[in-house]
Amino acid sequence: MATTRRARWTRALRTPVGLAASGFLAVVVLLVVLAPLVWGERAEVVDTGNLLQGSSAAHLFGTDSLGRDIGYRVLVATRLSVGMALLATVIGVGTGLLVGAAPVVLGRRTGRLVTGAVNVAVAFPALLLALFFATIFGVGARGAVLAVGLATAPSFARLTQTMVASVADRDFVSAARIAGVSRIRLLVRHVLPNIAEPLVVNATIGAGGALLAFSGLSFLGLGVQAPAYDWGRLLEEGLGRVYIHPEAAVAPAVALVVVGLAFNLVGETIAKGMSPRATVGRTAGAPHPPGPRTATGPRRLEPAGSTLLEVEDLHVAFPFAGGWATPVRGVSLAIRPGESVGMLGESGSGKSLTALAIARLLEAPASVRARRLTFQGTDLLTADPRTERELLGASFGMVFQDPMTSFNPTRPVGRQLAEVSQQHQGLTRGAAWARAVDRLREVRVPSAARRARQYPHEFSGGMLQRAMIGMGLMGAPALIVADEPTTALDTTVQREVLALLARIRAEEGLALLLISHDVTVVRDVCDRVLVMYAGRIVEELPTDRLGEARHPYTRALLDAVPDLETSRDRPLAVVPGRPVSPDALPAGCAFAARCPLATERCRTDDPVLADAGPGQRVACWQTGENLGLPAFPAATSRAATP
Amino acid sequence: MSELRFEGVSVTHGWGRRAVRAVESVDLVVPSGTVLGLVGESGSGKSTLARAAVGLLPLSAGRITLDGDPLVGRAGHASRRDLQMVFQDPYSSLDPRMTVGESVSEALRRGTVRGAQARRAEVARLLELVDLDPGRMDALPEELSGGQRQRVALARALAAQPRTVLADEITSALDVSVQARVLNLVRDLNRQLGLGMLFISHNLAVVRYVSDLVAVMYAGRIVEQGPAEQVFGFPRHPYTRTLLDAVPGRGELADAVPVVALSEPVDPHDPPTGCRFHPSCPVGPLLRPERTECLTRDPLEVVWQREHRAACHFSAPAVPASQEGLHR
Numbered sequence: 001m002a003t004t005r006r007a008r009w010t011r012a013l014r015t016p017v018g019l020a021a022s023g024f025l026a027v028v029v030l031l032v033v034l035a036p037l038v039w040g041e042r043a044e045v046v047d048t049g050n051l052l053q054g055s056s057a058a059h060l061f062g063t064d065s066l067g068r069d070i071g072y073r074v075l076v077a078t079r080l081s082v083g084m085a086l087l088a089t090v091i092g093v094g095t096g097l098l099v100g101a102a103p104v105v106l107g108r109r110t111g112r113l114v115t116g117a118v119n120v121a122v123a124f125p126a127l128l129l130a131l132f133f134a135t136i137f138g139v140g141a142r143g144a145v146l147a148v149g150l151a152t153a154p155s156f157a158r159l160t161q162t163m164v165a166s167v168a169d170r171d172f173v174s175a176a177r178i179a180g181v182s183r184i185r186l187l188v189r190h191v192l193p194n195i196a197e198p199l200v201v202n203a204t205i206g207a208g209g210a211l212l213a214f215s216g217l218s219f220l221g222l223g224v225q226a227p228a229y230d231w232g233r234l235l236e237e238g239l240g241r242v243y244i245h246p247e248a249a250v251a252p253a254v255a256l257v258v259v260g261l262a263f264n265l266v267g268e269t270i271a272k273g274m275s276p277r278a279t280v281g282r283t284a285g286a287p288h289p290p291g292p293r294t295a296t297g298p299r300r301l302e303p304a305g306s307t308l309l310e311v312e313d314l315h316v317a318f319p320f321a322g323g324w325a326t327p328v329r330g331v332s333l334a335i336r337p338g339e340s341v342g343m344l345g346e347s348g349s350g351k352s353l354t355a356l357a358i359a360r361l362l363e364a365p366a367s368v369r370a371r372r373l374t375f376q377g378t379d380l381l382t383a384d385p386r387t388e389r390e391l392l393g394a395s396f397g398m399v400f401q402d403p404m405t406s407f408n409p410t411r412p413v414g415r416q417l418a419e420v421s422q423q424h425q426g427l428t429r430g431a432a433w434a435r436a437v438d439r440l441r442e443v444r445v446p447s448a449a450r451r452a453r454q455y456p457h458e459f460s461g462g463m464l465q466r467a468m469i470g471m472g473l474m475g476a477p478a479l480i481v482a483d484e485p486t487t488a489l490d491t492t493v494q495r496e497v498l499a500l501l502a503r504i505r506a507e508e509g510l511a512l513l514l515i516s517h518d519v520t521v522v523r524d525v526c527d528r529v530l531v532m533y534a535g536r537i538v539e540e541l542p543t544d545r546l547g548e549a550r551h552p553y554t555r556a557l558l559d560a561v562p563d564l565e566t567s568r569d570r571p572l573a574v575v576p577g578r579p580v581s582p583d584a585l586p587a588g589c590a591f592a593a594r595c596p597l598a599t600e601r602c603r604t605d606d607p608v609l610a611d612a613g614p615g616q617r618v619a620c621w622q623t624g625e626n627l628g629l630p631a632f633p634a635a636t637s638r639a640a641t642p
Numbered sequence: 643m644s645e646l647r648f649e650g651v652s653v654t655h656g657w658g659r660r661a662v663r664a665v666e667s668v669d670l671v672v673p674s675g676t677v678l679g680l681v682g683e684s685g686s687g688k689s690t691l692a693r694a695a696v697g698l699l700p701l702s703a704g705r706i707t708l709d710g711d712p713l714v715g716r717a718g719h720a721s722r723r724d725l726q727m728v729f730q731d732p733y734s735s736l737d738p739r740m741t742v743g744e745s746v747s748e749a750l751r752r753g754t755v756r757g758a759q760a761r762r763a764e765v766a767r768l769l770e771l772v773d774l775d776p777g778r779m780d781a782l783p784e785e786l787s788g789g790q791r792q793r794v795a796l797a798r799a800l801a802a803q804p805r806t807v808l809a810d811e812i813t814s815a816l817d818v819s820v821q822a823r824v825l826n827l828v829r830d831l832n833r834q835l836g837l838g839m840l841f842i843s844h845n846l847a848v849v850r851y852v853s854d855l856v857a858v859m860y861a862g863r864i865v866e867q868g869p870a871e872q873v874f875g876f877p878r879h880p881y882t883r884t885l886l887d888a889v890p891g892r893g894e895l896a897d898a899v900p901v902v903a904l905s906e907p908v909d910p911h912d913p914p915t916g917c918r919f920h921p922s923c924p925v926g927p928l929l930r931p932e933r934t935e936c937l938t939r940d941p942l943e944v945v946w947q948r949e950h951r952a953a954c955h956f957s958a959p960a961v962p963a964s965q966e967g968l969h970r
Contacts, residue, residue, distance in 0.1 A: 171735035172745075175795070178696045179749035179802050180723045189748070193739045346817040461684075490683035491844060495888040517818060520890035560822035562851040564874065564889060571829065572822035572851070578787055 012273035021269040024262030031078040043072040054245040061251040064237055073234055074251045081230040082259060084145050085211040091149025092210070093203045096156025101164055104191060105183045115161060121154035129154070130213060134222050141230075144223045148213045152206055159202060163195040197271045204267025208260040215256060231256050308478055308511050309335040309358065312372035316353045316535075319365050325583035328353050329535040332609075337478060340505055340512040342522030342543070344557065345532035348579055351515045354532070355481050358513075359398050360388060376478060393424035397472020401484040403464035407456040413467050414440065414452025420474040435474060443470040443500060462493030466500060473504065479511045480504075486521060498525055519546070519561055528615070531557070534580050534590035537609060541616040550612055550623040552595050589620070597622040644805030644838050646672040646695070646725065650704035653687070653694045662911055664690040666862045667704070667942060672806060672855075675836040677828070679853030679870065681846055681885065687862040688842045689730075692808045695840075696727045708805060723751065726799035730811035732791035736783040742769070742794050743779035749801035768797040772827060789820030793827065800831075806838040807831075813848060821848070828852050846889050850874050858882045861908040861918040863942060866952040878952035880925045917941050917955065925956055 012018050047067030054062045061070040099118055103111025121129075133147035167173060173190050181189070217223035218232025226233075231252040238248030316328035328350040335341050345351040357368045360380060373380045378391055400406045407416060417439060418432035427435065433452070440448035443466040456464060465485060472480050482501065486494035502525055505512050516522050522529055523543055531539040531554045539551040549555050559573035566572070577594040580586060586593065592602040601621050612618040653665040665687040672678040682688050693699045695706050695713065706713045708724050726749075729735040736745055746765045755764045766776035772793040783791055792812055799807050809828065813821040829852055831837045843849050849856060850870055857867035858879065866879040877883045908918055920926045920936040927933045933956065941953045 171729040171731060172737045174693075174696075174698055175727065175729065175735055175798065176737075176748065177698070178723075178725075178727050179798065180751075181748060189740070190737050194737070346819060491846065491890075492683060492884055492888040495890070498890070518890065519818075524890050557818060560819045562822075562825070562847045564847055564850060564886075566847065566851055568851055571826045574823045574826065575819040 008275075009273040012269055015269075015272070017265055018269045018272070021262065021265035024258070025266050028078065028082060028259055028262055031075060032082055033079075035075045036079050039072040039076050043068060043076045045069070052241065052245075055247050061247045062245050064248070070234065070238065070248050070251055073229060074231065074255050077230050077234060077252070078255065078259075080141070080224065080228065081211065081214065081232070081255075084141060084148075084214050084224075084230065085207050088145045088149040088152070088210040088214070089203060089207040091146065092152035092206060093156050093199075095150065095153035096158075097160055097199075099153070100157040100160025101187055101191070103161065104164055104168060104187050107183075118154060118157045118161060122158045124154070126151045126155065130217070131222075134217065139222055139225065141224050141228060144214060144217050148210050148217070151213075152210065156202070156206070160195070160199065163198060164191055167191050167194045197274050200274070201267045201271045204263045204270075208263045211256060211260055211263070215252075306336055307334045307374075308337045308339075308376060309333075309513075310372055310374045311354075311358060312370060314354065314357055314370040314373065315368070316350070316357050316362065317367045317369075320583045323583065324367070325581075326585070327535050327582040328357065329585075331532075331535070331537055333530060333537065333540075335479065335511050335513060338505070338509045338511055339528065340502075340514065340526045342526030342529045343513060343515045343532060344517070344519060344522050344529055344554075346517055346557075346579065348582075349532040350535040350582075351532045352483050355398075355483050355513065355515055359396065359481060360392060361398075390424065393420070394475040395478045397469075397475075397477040397480040399465070399468050399472055399480060399482040399485045402488045403461060403468045404456065404488075406468055407464065409456050412453050412455055413459065413464075417452070417467070417471045417474055420471060424475055436470075439470040439473050440467060442473060443467065443504070445470070460493075461489050462496060465489060465493075465497050469497070469500060469504070473508070477508075477510060479513065481513045481515070483515045484517070485514070487516070487518075494521075501525060519558055520563065534585070535582060536590065536619065537617075538591065538619045539617065540609070542614075545613075545616065548613075548616075550616070550618045551620045552597055552622070553591050595622075644674050644724070645707075645709055646806045646838065646840065647707045647710075648691070648695070648704065649707070651691065651694065651701060651706060652703040653690050653699055654702040660911070663702075663913070664862055665694065668862075668864055670857055670864060670867070672838055672840050675832070675838050676854040677832050677839040677841050677852050678855040678857060679849035680840060680842045680857050680859060681844065681849050682859030683844060686859040688859055689810050690862075691859075692727060692810050692840065692842060695808060696725055723802045724805045725808065726802050726804035726806075727808040727810065728792070728795050728799050728812050731815050732788045732795060733783075733815075735795050736791055738783055741780050741782055742774075742786070745783075745794065746798045746801050749798045751801075751803055754803070765797075765801075768801055769794075771800065771831075772797045773823070787820070788816050789823055792816060792820075792824055796824075796827065796831075800837075804837075806840065808840045808842070810842045811844070814843065814845065825852055846874070846885060858885065861913060863918065863953065865919065865954070868951060878957040879919075879954045880923050880956075881919050882952070884922075884924065917953075919954075 013022060045068060047063065050059070050063050050067045052063065052065055053059060053067075056062070059069045059071065061074070064070055064073070099114060102114045106114065129151035130147045133150050134143055137143035137146045168191060173186065176186055176190055214223055214230060215232030215235060218230055219236045221236075224230045224233055234252040235249055235256075238245075238250075238252065242249045311334070312332045314328060314331040315326060317324040317326040319325075327348070331350070331354050333341070343351045343354070353362070356362050357370075358373070358375075362368050370381060375391065376395060378387070380388055380391075383391070407413065414433060414436045417436035418427075418429070421427040421432040421435050422429065425432075437448050437452050440452055445451050445463060445466055451459070451463075459467065469480070469482075469485075480501070485501070486497050489497060498521065501512060501514070504510060512525070514522060514525055523546060526543050529539075529541055529543055529546065530537050531549075531551065533553050539549060539554045541549060541554075546554075546558065549558060553575070556573060556575045560575065562572060575594055580590050580593070586603070588601070588603040588605055589595070589598070589607050592598040595602065599622065605621070607619045607621050609617045609619040612623060648668050648670040651665060651668045651670075652663060655662045655664050668687075668691060670678070670691075680688050680691070690699060694701055697713070713725060736742075740748075743762065743765050746768055747761050750761060750764060755761050762779070765779060769776045769779065774790060774793050774797070778786070778790075783794070786794065792815075795812075796807075812828075813824050816824060825848065828839065828841065832839060832852070839852075841849060841852055853870045855867065856870045856873040857864050858873065858881065859865070860881050866873060866877070866882045873882060874886065877886055908914065908921075914921050916938045917923070917926070917936045917940065921928065923936065925933075926936045935955050939955070941955050
């Protein structure tokens with residue numbers, strides 16, 4: 001833990017921002033500590049012979065009205081200027097944090113009162129508050145610090161409140177509360193650490209702001225009073241003769257800018273060091289991701305010609321930490337017109353990426369390569385973007401998992417459907433609208449004409465998913481790709497949507513590629529199943545022969561899902577271990593490490609998809625020999641008596 | 643012994659005219675050492691009921707007791723710790739800035755384990771109990787998979803030595819192979835530690851696998867409850883039958899579920915009169931106009947004192963589910 005935390009900080013400090021921040025910070029700290037000691041006296045030396053001089057060898061930035069050296073004065077003023085800014089920030093952030101976090105500790109009713117008070121305070125402009133407090137606390141450095149500090153407090157309180165509220169609703173805070181953790185500890189251990197990152201950034205930005213505010217106050221004569229001086233006073237003194245000797249005003253101005261910048265950079269670095277999600281330095285990757293193999297690609301089962309969609313040796317890669325991660329590696333599939341194909345796999349198996357790659361929805365930095373990718377006879381790999389868009393727009397429908405995020409919430413549902421036809425079939429607005437209503441009726445949305453004018457939030461989830469399918473039907477689609485179309489829906493609604501897909505497929509002669517993690521869903525709807533693991537199709541078989549699955553992974557998937565007939569007295573079968581990560585693929589079979597049948601060959605040679613019976617293909621070395629064995633021993637019970 | 647009992651529990655969101663009764667007059671008992679499965683669709687009030695039990699939401703009526711001691715209200719932390727909850731999303735239920743060990747250790751009861759060494763040993767024992775390598779104690783949640791996180795969340799719940807655990811959709815965010823592991827664990831904890839559980843899920847097959855008793859919730863109410871094999875084998879409420887018929891892999895898909903399909907979910911601001919299920923009911927007034935009783939009279943007013951209860955005026959006699967289709 002300590003090492004990872006240290007590593008994170010080291011990494012944060014090694015970035016250009018981190019390096020610059022530590023450099024600036026060192027200079028500012030040195031000046032704050034040493035400048036008054038070293039140059040303090042020289043900055044006070046009055047030289048009546050050299051009043052209001054410009055830059056010279058003796059005085060680099062000239063002299064002021066008493067002949068004092070402006071360069072030294074700027075350096076010495078660092079302590080007061082930075083000190084006041086930091087002090088005011090501490091006051092502002094401290095007060096803001098206390099008030100903003102109070103509702104967590106105080107409980108519902110009192111908390112609401114505090115929130116209300118903060119909301120009222122935020123309504124006053126900070127400048128007005130600063131002037132108000134400056135008048136109350138009196139002119140001078142002390143008054144200015146209190147004024148600026150308190151004036152920034154309400155906005156910090158508001159910020160803290162908003163962030164606290166967003167964290168306090170998370171489950172881990174609820175869990176801690178249920179576990180009996182006290183409110184104070186809840187705040188200190190769970191809430192504050194999780195909002196610290198943006199708070200620190202805002203506090204340092206606030207410090208920069210305070211620096212400017214003091215300069216402004218001193219400039220107006222409300223801040224630091226003579227004989228004390230800060231950058232604001234120096235700026236004011238120099239500004240009068242900016243046309244004769246600009247260097248007198250430039251010196252404090254540069255100091256202000258540099259320190260303000262330093263504050264922000266330091267904030268950025270601290271935030272980076274505190275974040276547990278360490279950013280991986282994305283170095284320039286290897287020039288080319290692994291692509292299709294030319295020599296020994298998997299053989300296709302179906303002859304070309306009668307196919308609607310043909311994919312051969314599809315690879316999808318993303319740049320990752322100096323190399324490429326390939327979540328999809330060599331997928332080949334063919335879909336005939338009117339056919340219903342299921343793609344089964346767990347999260348991370350590459351099934352959704354395969355669908356997105358087929359729909360040409362993946363953009364840089366993703367790299368999509370294939371030996372062949374044709375849809376209705378058109379080669380999508382070489383087609384120009386216009387042809388591709390027209391073809392996919394008209395004959396290809398895509399249904400996503402979450403219908404709520406797939407629609408634009410600010411436009412009526414019917415309008416969004418109509419847009420498809422206006423874009424792709426060149427229909428007029430009116431004709432497109434009529435078709436939208438007709439399609440909504442087709443997917444059994446009740447009172448479609450009225451519903452078309454409603455917004456997505458007025459639809460239930462199931463109804464919206466129907467509308468999404470309706471959108472896929474706006475053209476004359478030949479293929480609908482549905483990516484987990486029912487996962488976000490209730491069981492009753494799920495059944496309706498699946499039934500709808502099945503009916504539409506039958507009536508309109510569509511082909512369907514249904515992607516799901518749920519065997520039972522695929523079994524209900526599809527003729528043929530493709531099982532994916534670690535970016536590969538490991539088994540392909542007709543749905544009615546799922547019971548004769550040969551790949552150990554397919555069998556494990558089937559055994560792991562309880563249904564209404566599963567014995568309640570036996571533990572469910574489990575797959576030991578974790579899926580491989582697409583950036584660290586083993587040499588042999590990707591499933592070998594988790595497979596009870598794995599041999600030495602499996603760990604060195606990657607099996608290819610080979611014929612294994614009528615309509616069945618398997619990528620496994622062990623299928624033939626061990627078909628009769630139970631694939632996975634049921635997990636032994638681990639729980640012990642306390 | 644630990645009996646979790648809900649008596650006439652109602653939970654209301656909001657005030658005045660905009661108030662929504664998310665849970666209404668729920669009577670439910672989770673007997674000691676048993677798993678009660680609570681099923682229903684999203685928005686039916688399952689999670690609200692669980693959150694109210696652990697004190698995250700205030701009750702507007704009724705009371706929740708554990709072995710006769712009221713849980714919510716004046717009772718302090720001590721008794722509230724006897725009831726722990728595991729949440730649905732393993733990615734938000736662990737503090738991303740605390741190690742696995744810190745998260746679990748925090749939930750240990752004060753005074754039971756003294757000293758850093760003993761605490762680590764206890765945390766290791768708990769991780770072992772949920773089938774996790776104690777060597778991962780110093781890992782951050784981001785280094786764990788969803789299934790491992792969910793097991794850490796279970797270990798944290800067990801750390802408080804609860805008498806009953808509420809599990810709110812704990813497997814629905816997991817992959818199927820990982821789900822099997824968590825379900826096996828739930829079974830083991832129940833059978834070997836005698837841990838009582840309220841197991842909430844929308845997945846009927848999962849609920850059937852782990853539960854001894856089952857309650858079905860619809861629009862904030864319990865519409866049917868009874869022993870698992872009874873409710874799944876001989877469902878009495880038409881809503882339960884609808885749910886069972888909707889389980890994937892049960893018979894032909896027909897796009898002709900006429901009533902239920904086209905009806906909207908219940909608007910919680912304006913619940914239907916009488917039986918709340920009547921606008922969707924396949925045996926109700928929509929298809930059988932003579933059954934006006936459903937429009938006016940709340941079946942919950944009629945209380946059964948049977949083991950297997952269903953809140954329906956026309957609850958079916960005991961006929962196996964397979965013979966009892968939706969369209970009678």
